[in-house]
Amino acid sequence: MAPARPLLVDVDRLDARVVPLGAGLGWQSFSRELLELLPQKVRSTSTLAEPLPDGGSDSDVRFSLKSGGYVSERDGWRLRLFGGGFGGPLIQGASGGPSSFSGAQTGLLLNYAVGDLVIGAFGRFGSFSADAGSFAATGGTQFSGRSARTQLGGGGLLVQVAKPSWFVGLAAGGDGLQADQPFAISSSNAFGNRSSTPSVGGSAFNLSTRFGGRISLSESQILEPSSLLTLTSLSLGGVTVPDLATNRLWNVPSSNSTVGTADIGLTWRATLKDGHNLLTPSLRLSWLGAGFLGNAPSNRVNDGFGLATNLPAGSLIQGSGLGLQGGLAYTLRDNTTFYVRGGAGFYGGGTSWDLGGGIQLRWGGAPRSQITATSSEQRSVELVAPSAGPGTL
Secondary structure, X not given: OOOOOOOOEXXXXXXXXXXXXXXXXXXXXXXXXXXXXXXXXXXXXXXXXXXXOOOOOOOOEEOEOOOOHHHOOOOEEEEEEEEEEEEEEEEOOOOOOOEEEEEEEEEEEEEEEEOOEEEEEEEEEEEEEEEOOOEEOOOOOEEOOOEEEEEEEEEEEEEEEEOOOEEEEEEEEEEEEEEEOOEEEEXXXXXXXXXXXXXXXXXXXXXXXXXXXXXXXXXXEEEEEEEEEEEEEEEEOOXXXXXXXXXXXXXXXXXXXXXXXXXXXXXXXXXXXXXXXXXXXXXXXXXXXXXXXXXXXXXXXEOOOOOEEEOOOOOEXXXXXXXXXXXXXXXXXXXXXXXXXXXXXXXXXXXXXXXXXXEEEEEOOOOOOHHHHHHHHHHHHHHHHHHOOOOOO
């Protein structure tokens, strides 16, 4: 026999859209660095290489003289270690304050470049948390703000093609997730609110593409119209929350959803020589968009005895906005590159932030050019020549 229903039940759970949106925006932030082409030297035999003033050659690789040419013919292995953080407002609360999120992640990328083609593999680990505003239930119960934390880890593959005038890159991979599902309940047959934070497992499929072109403004400046488009398809398990006061098992359902993001805009870059090194500042202005592709997860819960409810849901804050990003890369003569970047997204309901940076190492690739060997042999002959015959000064 089913237990008698309480006269009134109020339920609060963190908005079901929070975790998928946080995962999608985190992948967008990760993709900005994963698919970014860092400045590199080119072969000394390349038509893009900067000639030495005396016409000689002291290295098999040199910086490019042409704008955008520093990302071409970059033979060899590269290892990049990077990390960053992101956050901002997320969903306008149905009542009370809006929810917000923040997170941090690290990545490791190993790739190999042959001419204009780059193929690589990456690993990823991160976490993000979401804080919900206070919630006033229909029965008059006031629930305090709840927070959820999600941890993720995974990896994938990427492929890129970079020409002096255009570029395109694609990355795909997956993550395993563990996400909190905060839950609270109040009923008329018990005193006070009961709360718990069960955890559920999940998985995500991630896809991103970056493509664009390069317009030369001068010998040292370029303008890049480009787009970064990402997709995160997330599956989360359900959880059953027991409540002894009502003698019921409350079911939080599993969900499947897909979040898409877009960053479409213009990037200005300059390549500035600093002795044997290269300094590359950049500035980007873009339109940002994020949202669900298809049905968003429902806030529905039920008690297994026919009592169910759809909790109120607010509108997305980060639907679309204006993005501003800045970066600075410093490449040493051995092709080691340090870089930092940062930016903000300006939306009607608040401002998001995005920071990152890392280091990239390069080794291997094309052997020392024959020009270098020939020049060395000629210098040796010139040193020996004066003693080759009598009467030579």
